[in-house]
């Protein structure tokens with residue numbers, strides 16, 4: 001079964017001067033259950049737009065989107081999908097636990113169940129000792145964990161991430177990669193993420209989709225058949241990184 005399938009998706013935006021800007025053309029994508037797909041490409045090639053289309057936030061002009069083999073417009077189970085944005089978007093006036101519990105509050109989950117589920121997620125992302133800390137009291141990596149926790153608290157099966165770790169130091173980013181692999185493996189999640197960082201794509205993804213700009217088209221789809229965990233310093237990873245840089 002494919003969790004996400006795009007068939008000939010196209011999208012244009014009307015610019016303020018009245019001209020049509022074609023952002024995506026003829027995008028085909030098939031994301032099987034439990035796979036990790038990376039979207040890479042130059043700035044402005046439509047990666048975020050593509051993620052927004054999958055999330056149902058942007059409607060395509062052409063083509064069709066299927067989620068769990070159901071037409072996106074007929075899809076009901078939006079709670080199974082979560083979206084981690086580039087900025088952590090934590091509320092400064094809420095503690096870590098309150099930020100992480102946001103999705104449960106919105107879903108009307110009772111206070112006691114909320115507390116249990118939030119604590120379980122805080123443990124999962126290694127923040128159990130910081131439940132009562134405010135975002136300004138957390139390091140960049142911890143904020144990133146909190147944002148990941150907030151995305152996971154509703155038990156989604158599809159995780160969309162738009163350059164979620166791009167602002168982190170390389171060593172912290174690498175820790176977050178390990179965390180994402182551990183957690184999404186444990187929870188049997190399907191992941192689609194956007195990145196500028198080719199090495200990040202090779203370390204995490206089993207399929208990498210290279211987009212070309214203006215309009216955004218699929219330039220190449222590359223399967224990465226290396227075993228996890230992948231060492232960024234290994235010659236196998238370096239070779240894939242080199243090939244991708246050529247494709248870009």
Ligand SMILES: Nc1ncnc2c1ncn2[C@@H]1O[C@H](COP(=O)(O)OP(=O)(O)OP(=O)(O)O)[C@@H](O)[C@H]1O
Pocket residue numbers: 013014015021023041042043044045046047048049050
């Ligand atoms: N709502 C919108 N209205 C008009 N134009 C838009 C809108 N959203 C995106 N665009 C345009 O679509 C193009 C692709 O934008 P998008 O954000 O998808 O690119 P991206 O690949 O994510 O870039 P980056 O790597 O810089 O984040 C850009 O030229 C952008 O200006």
Ligand SMILES: [Mg+2]
Pocket residue numbers: 047048049162
């Ligand atoms: Mg973007």
